[in-house]
Amino acid sequence: MRTFDAVRTTILSALVAAATLGTVGGASAFDDKVFDDKGEVKAESNPWAVFQFGFTAYKSGHKDQAVEAYRYAAENGQIGATWKLARMYAEGDGVPRNDFEAFKFFNEIVEQDVEVGSPEESYVSDALVALGGYLKRGIPDSPVRADTVAAQEYYMRAAATYRNPNAQFEMGKMFLKGEGGVKASVRQAGRWFQLAAEKGHAGAQATLGNMLFQSGKVVRGLAMMTAALERAAPADQPWIRNMQEEAFALAAEADRRTAIALAQDILTKGEGG
Incomplete structure (x- = not known):
């Protein structure tokens, strides 16, 4: 299973479990528990409950509400909400596409103290690959310039620490071409390609x-x-x-x-x- 799919599964599994316990209602039924009269998330709201609401709103097509809910949950420590915001901005999903905003959210994730093997490691792994891609290409009209050495460092962390197949593939390409500060090596390239192929x-x-x-x-x-x-x-x-x-x-x-x-x-x- 690719890491991106694993992240989706992490979110879905957690929210399905919560719904089974009766903690997640329909978006319209839950609105008054999350938003005030001004359409802003209530300050006393539980971040996990707001994250749940965001997921329900997103699935129901209320992506404007989902964004606000995810933003509140992210600001209050929910890594999954930060990841969802990053993906929405990266893909222009419910918000105007903004790669620099996505970059900032992904960067927030990798700066979190997440232990290897924890349920949240898939968010970090995916964020590292995303950051590697942005740094490899650069983001026009932003402070993020192309830096293949920095990109290689993010890919290597995701490939070696989290065994991310997308990162392993990128490392294989870098060794094949001698990019990102690594010496060209067909043997090393083949090793990384093999690891990713096995997944x-x-x-x-x-x-x-x-x-x-x-x-x-x-x-x-x-x-x-x-x-x-x-x-x-x-x-x-x-x-x-x-x-x-x-x-x-x-x-x-x-x-x-x-x-x-x-x-x-x-x-x-x-x-x-």
């Missing part, structure tokens, strides 16, 4: 497959790229398809047939490569 990361599996193909392990490489294409999210399918089709065009017919059969075996058994 089902399609991009890592495809890249590792291409590396195997280029090194002469044609069938295994083709099979991994083919399996990765089947698993990939829509946003990743174009570049993985181009990589896979280019390799297939160079392979012998017998190798293609064998690779297709092996790819189905990989998909059936859920292997990461």
